[in-house]
Amino acid sequence: MSIDTTERYRRALETRDVELALSAFAPDAVVHSPLTSRVRFTGHGELRPLLEVAYSHLRDVSFHTDTGDASTRVVVYTARIGAEEIEEAAVLKLREDGLITEVTLFVRPLPGIVTLMDAFGPDIARRNGRTFAARLLAVATKPLLAMVRSGDKRAVPLAGPRS
Structure with a gap:
């Protein structure tokens, strides 16, 4: 049963099929953001826009x-x-019938997670009717994204092992 659930979860992401993904989740499932412990999405009503945004970017x-x-x-x-x-x-986390009740997401590396924040944050805010927050997030993430990308290219190699 759990393998069937993860197979649906996988196929849904690979094919960007929101309905298939929702079929793997319990109606009251909770998804914990990889960006902050302060944000979580609960139930199919909140999961649908999250999945739509994720599938549009990945x-x-x-x-x-x-x-x-x-x-x-x-x-x-x-x-x-x-x-x-x-x-x-x-x-x-799965209940006895195999449906997902809780998901905790972890993303790496840092440039990738900041790019995720830059792409997903404004889109999710817009879908939740928070247009000002969407504009603010779009502007606020740009300097962080530039710093992280620059640091990844220039500073991180300085700290690594010598060749």
Whole structure:
């Protein structure tokens, strides 16, 4: 039952099928944001716009890990958001019938997660009718994105092992 659920979760993301994804979630499921512990999405009504935004931005999705038992699964995949590569791990809590009741998301590396914030934040705010917040997020993330990308290219290599 849990393998069937993670298979639907995987196929939904790979094909950008929101209805298939929702069929893997319990009606009152909770998704915890990878960006902050202050944001979570509860129930199909809040999950639908989140999935629509995610599926509109994620490309080249490739799952490489699905492990766990009947009550907890961990699935991991790589993808692209624009030019940035990300790797996301999702810890899925399942109820007895196999439906997902809770998801906690983890994303790496830092340039990827900031790109995710830059892409998803304004879109989610717009879909929730928060146009001012969407504009603010779109502007506020740009300097952070520039700093992270610059640091990843220039500063991080300085701290790594010598070749």
